[in-house]
Amino acid sequence: MKILVCMKQVPQKDAPLKLNDAGTWIRDDVSYEVNEPDAFALEEALRQKEKHTGEVVVVTAGPARAMQVLREALAKGADRAIHLEGDAFVGLDAYNTARAIAAAIVIDQGKDEKFDLIFTGLQSDDYGYAQTGVILAEILGLPHATIIMHIEKTDGGIRVKRELEAGFFQFVDMPLPAVLTIQSGINKLRYATLIGIKQAKTKPMRKVTMAEVQSAVGGNLQKIEKLHVPQKSKNTEFLEGPPAEVAKKLVEKLKNELRVI
Amino acid sequence: MDTILVIIEQRAGKLNRISWETIAAGQAIAAHTGWTLEAAVVGSGVAAIAGEVAGKKVAKVYDVESARLEPYTPDAFAHALREFLGKHPATLVLMPHTYQVRDFVPKLATALQTTAITDAIGYKYEGGKLLFTRQMFQGKFVADVSFAGSGPYFVTFQNGSFRGDKVEAGAAAAPVETVTVEVPDSVVRNKPQEVFKEAKQAVDLTQAEIIVSVGRGIKEQKNIELAKQLADALGGELAASRPICDNGWLPMDRQIGSSGQTVAPKLYLALGISGAIQHIVGMKGARSVVAINKDSEAPIFEIADYAVVGNLFDIVPPLIEEIKKAKG
Numbered sequence: 001m002k003i004l005v006c007m008k009q010v011p012q013k014d015a016p017l018k019l020n021d022a023g024t025w026i027r028d029d030v031s032y033e034v035n036e037p038d039a040f041a042l043e044e045a046l047r048q049k050e051k052h053t054g055e056v057v058v059v060t061a062g063p064a065r066a067m068q069v070l071r072e073a074l075a076k077g078a079d080r081a082i083h084l085e086g087d088a089f090v091g092l093d094a095y096n097t098a099r100a101i102a103a104a105i106v107i108d109q110g111k112d113e114k115f116d117l118i119f120t121g122l123q124s125d126d127y128g129y130a131q132t133g134v135i136l137a138e139i140l141g142l143p144h145a146t147i148i149m150h151i152e153k154t155d156g157g158i159r160v161k162r163e164l165e166a167g168f169f170q171f172v173d174m175p176l177p178a179v180l181t182i183q184s185g186i187n188k189l190r191y192a193t194l195i196g197i198k199q200a201k202t203k204p205m206r207k208v209t210m211a212e213v214q215s216a217v218g219g220n221l222q223k224i225e226k227l228h229v230p231q232k233s234k235n236t237e238f239l240e241g242p243p244a245e246v247a248k249k250l251v252e253k254l255k256n257e258l259r260v261i
Numbered sequence: 262m263d264t265i266l267v268i269i270e271q272r273a274g275k276l277n278r279i280s281w282e283t284i285a286a287g288q289a290i291a292a293h294t295g296w297t298l299e300a301a302v303v304g305s306g307v308a309a310i311a312g313e314v315a316g317k318k319v320a321k322v323y324d325v326e327s328a329r330l331e332p333y334t335p336d337a338f339a340h341a342l343r344e345f346l347g348k349h350p351a352t353l354v355l356m357p358h359t360y361q362v363r364d365f366v367p368k369l370a371t372a373l374q375t376t377a378i379t380d381a382i383g384y385k386y387e388g389g390k391l392l393f394t395r396q397m398f399q400g401k402f403v404a405d406v407s408f409a410g411s412g413p414y415f416v417t418f419q420n421g422s423f424r425g426d427k428v429e430a431g432a433a434a435a436p437v438e439t440v441t442v443e444v445p446d447s448v449v450r451n452k453p454q455e456v457f458k459e460a461k462q463a464v465d466l467t468q469a470e471i472i473v474s475v476g477r478g479i480k481e482q483k484n485i486e487l488a489k490q491l492a493d494a495l496g497g498e499l500a501a502s503r504p505i506c507d508n509g510w511l512p513m514d515r516q517i518g519s520s521g522q523t524v525a526p527k528l529y530l531a532l533g534i535s536g537a538i539q540h541i542v543g544m545k546g547a548r549s550v551v552a553i554n555k556d557s558e559a560p561i562f563e564i565a566d567y568a569v570v571g572n573l574f575d576i577v578p579p580l581i582e583e584i585k586k587a588k589g
Contacts, residue, residue, distance in 0.1 A: 013535070016558055017401050026398070094367070095376055126398055128538060129379050134335075134367035143450035144335065146364045147520075162453075163520055164360050167460050167513055173452040183520075185507030221376035221410040225392060227402045230563055234550075238568045246569055247579035250551065251587050253567050258549045260471055260495065260528045261587050 001054035001153075003045040004115045006101060006133070007038040007073060009066040010126040023226050025091075034069045037121025041182035043189050044151065045119055046077045052153060055079045057113070059104065061089040061097055067205075074200035075192035081205045088210040093220040094127075098135040103216035104208045115177055117158075122147050122181040130181070137179035144179040145172050149186050263296040266351035268342070269314055270359055271302060272333065273456075276310045279357040281425030284317050286384075286418050287355050288429055293386040296352065299323065303341060305331035311437045318429040322437045323349065329444035335365035336449045341442040343372050349440070351413050353391070358417035360519075370415045377415035378406050380538070382422040399537050400560035420523070420542050460513035464498060470527045471497030474517055474544070475505055478533015478554060478573055482510040487577055488532055494584040497528070502540045518543040532573045536561030553577070 011017060015030040045056045058073040060066045061084035070081035084104055092100065105113045118140075120133035130146075137144035149169065150161035157175040163183050164170060192200075210217075239249045255261040267287040270277040284300065291298040301323040302311045311324035325345050329337045346354070356362045358380045370377040383394040385405060392405040393416055408414045466472060473492035479485060485499070492499045499515060506516040517524060518540040525546035532553050534540060537560070544550070545564055552565040553573045562568045569576060 011398065013399075014556060014558075017398055019402065026402070093376065095371060098371075128396065128399070130363050131367035131377065131379060134364070135371045138339075138368040138371040144368070145451060147360055164456060165519060166523070167462075167516070167521060168456050168458050170456045171454040173454070175450055185503065219409065221408065222378055223407050223409055224397075225405045225407050227397060227404050230396070230400065230403045232563060234564055234566060236562055236565050236568050238570065240570075243571065243575040244579045246571065246576055247583045250567060250569065250580060251583040254495075254528070254551075254584070255587055258528055258551075258566070260549075261584060 001048050001052045001116045002114070003048060003054065003056050004105065004113070004118045005038070005042045005045045005056060005058045005073070005078070006118070006120040006136070007042065007058055007060045007069050008035040008121070008124050009033070009060065009062055009069045010035045010124055013125065019227055019229075023228060024224065025227065032065060032068070034072065035121050035124045035126075037123060037182060037184050039121075039189055040184050040186050041119040041121050042073050042076065042078065043187050044182055045117070046190070047187060048117070048151065049077075054116070057082065057115070059101055060084065061092070061100055063087050063090060070205065071200055072192060074203045074205075075196040076190055077196060078203075080203060082208060083205060084208045084210075084213065086210050091220075092217070093222055094129050094131040095135055095221060096217045098132050098139055099216045099218075100213045102136060102139045103213040117177065118142070118179045120179070120181050122183050133179055133181035140179070142177055142179050143174050144181070145174060146181040147183045148180045149183050151180065263294070263352040264350070265291055265296050265298045265353045265355060267298070267300045267319070268354060268356045269300055269302045269310065270357055270361060271304050271307055271310050272361065273331070274304065274307065274310075276313060277357070277359065278425060279359060279420055280314075281428045282421070282423040283355050283357045283418055284314070284319065285423040285425060285428045288318060289423070290353070290384060290386070290391070294391070299351070301325050301345065303330060303338060303345075305329075308437070308439070315435040315437050316430060317435070318431040319435050322435050324437055324439045325442055326439060327442045327444045329446070329449060332453045333361060334449050334451045334453060335368055336451065337444050338365045339369040339372060340444050340448045342369050344442045345440060346373065346413060354413050354415045356415070356417045358419050362417050366415055366417060373413065375410060375412055375414065376408070377417065378408070379417045380419050381406075381416050382419050396538055399535070400541065400563065401558070420519070421545055462514055463512065464514055466498055466500055466515065466517065466522045466524050469498035469524065471495050471530070472500050472517075472524060472526045472528070472544075472547075473497050473530045473532065474500040474502065474534060475511075475532050476502040476534030476540070477504050478535075479505065480533075482508070484574070485510055487574070491530070491532075491577055491581050491584075494581045494588075495528075495530070497530075500524070502534050502537070531561050531565075532577065534561050535559045536563065
């Protein structure tokens with residue numbers, strides 16, 4: 001199985017975020033980490049490779065710091081990495097990001113990288129659009145399925161378990177090649193071993209510049225005009241003091257205000 | 262004349278009631294912009310649903326039919342809607358942000374060389390321009406997003422962002438037009454099987470008046486016992502955010518969120534839950550919310566009535582004692 005995993009670097013979950021002066025984006029001085037669903041997508045790719053032999057290639061589009069996500073992926077067992085590197089990739093909408101990735105996987109030595117499977121996480125924790133994988137499938141003319149919790153190889157291709165709302169699921173039979181967006185919790189994430197970290201340093205890391213994919217990319221079709229702090233619709237009362245005091249205050253509220261005791 | 266088209270969701274011939282929220286959104290935007298509001302039901306043998314939608318205040322309802330639209334596949338839906346929109350252009354296409362819509366709308370938009378603003382929670386109409394509001398960074402900020410390009414413009418609205426019960430009824434039934442679309446067999450590549458529920462439904466959280474819910478802040482499986490004691494003291498049910506259930510620390514039927522249960526209890530007490538969008542969507546209808554979290558910036562505090570910034574392991578034990586005292 002030759003599998004491509006699209007990964008994204010996002011601000012750390014608990015990182016305190018501040019808006020820039022213009023209110024158009026966040027200030028860059030935060031810590032970053034791999035987008036959690038993408039980590040699950042990588043883990044799933046590595047497990048499929050272990051089961052069926054093959055190759056796992058990871059790709060990201062982002063500034064220099066995004067390389068860290070690829071290094072970690074290589075350390076965990078991915079074979080090769082592709083870094084669409086540059087500030088020009090920041091702020092691309094999902095359509096353009098997908099177009100850039102599609103162009104990048106075609107241009108290597110003029111050969112079309114024919115993947116059996118392409119994974120993305122189901123959505124990113126920063127934008128939360130949940131689109132890039134599905135758009136990529138449309139651009140590449142491939143079948144797709146989203147929010148995947150299990151993948152099994154079959155004679156005709158694969159059988160995937162698609163997660164639906166309210167605890168429902170659905171199996172879907174699909175041909176290969178296909179694009180899947182992977183749900184968190186599909187598996188348990190592995191840690192990179194010391195040997196893996198060492199080996200990662202010698203694994204191929206191909207850099208792709210915006211210039212190389214420019215012809216595939218267009219202007220964004222949507223624009224974030226402004227970011228702001230959410231307007232509170234609730235009057236939140238913060239209860240303060242040492243734990244014993246807070247407990248008393250809270251019970252008073254539960255009893256007299258909320259009337260649940 | 263600009264048209265707003267609401268795509269009504271149905272699954273296996275059953276109307277998804279979240280569609281009323283989308284009609285409410287369409288009615289609000291139509292009132293602001295003066296644009297015409299229409300609706301379309303997409304499926305096989307869905308005339309009855311189209312008839313039900315025609316009772317709402319919309320200019321027209323389309324019954325978009327093809328046998329190939331049942332069961333749902335993204336290939337069939339994207340193909341059918343692409344063909345339909347080719348013959349019945351719309352400026353703005355609205356859908357609810359369901360797992361089914363997420364599965365095909367980016368494909369449809371891309372095929373039409375346009376874009377979708379997904380998981381919007383509202384809109385603004387300023388200076389003749391439509392902006393859509395959506396949460397970013399798991400709810401820490403909200404963004405106003407505009408469309409560039411020529412459309413059609415796709416927008417999906419988050420569960421609960423509009424009131425389905427506030428949908429306006431029509432003075433008379435709207436006309437229903439049946440449109441048959443061709444979906445060639447070769448277009449559909451996926452073969453879906455029957456939908457099923459995995460977890461034994463041992464508990465129905467939708468019936469619980471009080472829910473104590475745990476998130477990652479509970480740290481270890483053995484600590485869930487503490488949350489259970491709190492739930493018992495209050496006479497409530499125990500629930501959890503997704504990561505807790507993914508770890509197997511609580512069964513799946515205790516999961517609250519977009520993939521789990523959607524609840525609206527009298528009291529939702531969130532312990533160590535940050536307030537990720539996928540979780541909030543499952544409990545924002547709660548009558549009252551109490552949140553305990555050590556991170557003062559946790560988005561859960563945006564929707565809390567009472568908030569405690571602190572260590573839940575310090576606060577919950579005396580809280581249990583005080584509740585027992587109060588209950589006598």
